[in-house]
Amino acid sequence: MAPIRTIEIIASLGPIATAIAAIVALSIGVITIRQRAWADRRDHWWKRAKWALELSMGGDPIAQQIGLNALEYLGKSELTKYDEAMMLSATALAMAETNNLEAGDKNEFDN
Numbered sequence: 001m002a003p004i005r006t007i008e009i010i011a012s013l014g015p016i017a018t019a020i021a022a023i024v025a026l027s028i029g030v031i032t033i034r035q036r037a038w039a040d041r042r043d044h045w046w047k048r049a050k051w052a053l054e055l056s057m058g059g060d061p062i063a064q065q066i067g068l069n070a071l072e073y074l075g076k077s078e079l080t081k082y083d084e085a086m087m088l089s090a091t092a093l094a095m096a097e098t099n100n101l102e103a104g105d106k107n108e109f110d111n
Contacts, residue, residue: 068092
């Protein structure tokens with residue numbers, strides 16, 4: 001009679017095992033969706049950063065300022081990692097210095 005009792009106990013645990021498997025599958029699904037959403041947001045962040053970098057290096061001073069402003073904004077985003085923030089900051093500073101030097105050179109030649 002012991003084997004029959006064991007089979008009954010195992011059979012009664014079937015719904016519990018099914019519920020546990022469903023909870024695990026749901027958890028994995030939620031984690032996957034969150035990770036995918038984060039990756040998509042980061043991808044869009046990088047596209048905006050590339051746009052801002054290209055704009056800040058263009059020849060039009062107004063476009064350059066828009067690009068630098070966008071870089072500053074992107075640097076403050078929650079999606080920005082430390083290294084990326086440092087890169088954006090260094091780029092923005094270099095572009096601002098270049099723009100100031102070019103403006104100074106133009107003023108020297110105007111005199």
